[in-house]
Amino acid sequence: MYDFLIAPFLEFGFMQRALGGSLMLSLGACPVGVFLMLRRMSLTGDAMAHAILPGAAVGFLFFGLQIVPMTIGGLIAGVIVAMGAGAVSRFTVQKEDASMAAFYLISLALGVLMVSLRGSSVDLMHVLFGTVLALNNEALGLIAAISVITLITLVIFWRAIVAECLDPLFLRSVSGLGMPVHFIFLGLVVLNLVGGFQALGTLLSVGLMMLPAAAARFWSTRVEPMCVLAVLIGFGSCIAGLLLSYHAALPSGPAIILSAGFVYLVSTVFGTRGVINMRMRRHHHRTA
Template identity: 80%
Template structure:
């Protein structure tokens, strides 16, 4: 009994940095995992990855002038994310290039520019902090920011829930019966950027999208209703956060990658054993052939 307590509970009871890391990760799951579900249903999963890279130069400019300060890096990341989203959208509408290609071009430029800016001012340690985050070093300011982003996201999701679900299923129908189509799309993109900025504080620009997309992709193998999928994705993200932090503590692993890899294991298990996964699909086909 004592061993189980020491392994599962003692790290979160005895150490304040583990408590803050857990609280921050759970808050991120509450807001970012539902956003991942909507990205997946809109077939915009790689857009989320592109947006995660897009915030880097803005955060890097904040770092260049103020160091590792939360507010300047957050504001810079938000501005850069919005500029890249609008820029990619404008290119796709004003030229022959599709939005996925323009988004890829913008995010590659943003990634290179951000790394260059961080390298000018900081060391390799600073670069690793910006790219991969330090969830075990979350302070009260970072937790306040993440909590604020979580609150804004949940409130706006509740307000625009029906429109968001409708746009996932049939965006043309939503635009034909309501004027909310375009505004909801931009609200959604704003929430994606906001959650990536929140995830950036804990997991860095390269891993923040992992906590958004992997639990959502795993949840798809367990259910088909959007609301249930959001709940399952959030539960998987929270479980992955707890497991990742425990592995990080006991095995001295980097915390961010440990959390994302835990979510990756959950995805693989869901793909194989989920109610809509490989095993169940094969069993249904076998029963259908033998019926």
């Protein structure tokens, strides 16, 4: 048991850095995922994850696989796409989901094209799927900073973010915080996707944000416990995925996301709000 569960993290520095980076990602991204889910914006997170690719690609073209330029580029691209999709939905007849889909598809194609112009297929795979086992101290520092910023922002704006999730019209009617809080929250989404991009790539970073949140929804109806449970599921998924990657020689990023996906599937069946319990409750009400 020691050799299987503990030894890989004690004996290898790359496993320690991967574990630290993925746990810090879970700490910031999973609560953000809960609010995305409650807002019914889960697919928006996926679109934003693709949207950061062109900016990261510009940083890659000029500086190679360096964290700071790719991060700054990703942040700028994410903000541009979010504002562009919002402007289209606000000033035209098109809804936000359609405009976001259009912008992210353009961004994804543009980003892949830009990376392919200079890099190899290995570089493209690195950008799209990340390399959690190759995290260095610079990447860990960036992820830690993003997690701290996210947690502090959530604590400061907690009540406003919860209100904006559950009843945005009410928040805007009683306070002027409605629109600023919405953009602050979108900023947190982009920031955490950029952090996840360092470890899991643009295609998988949203997985660690949304799957634990979706799984937690089957176990709780209150926001605070849901966020805590999502973080714990994220922690467990990262540990299980890294161990699976180490012992079975599998890609680490997909192994982490598949571990979270397994928890989600189990939760859909056995959760307190899952299939079995919901069927039992309906049967009880019919026979009562």
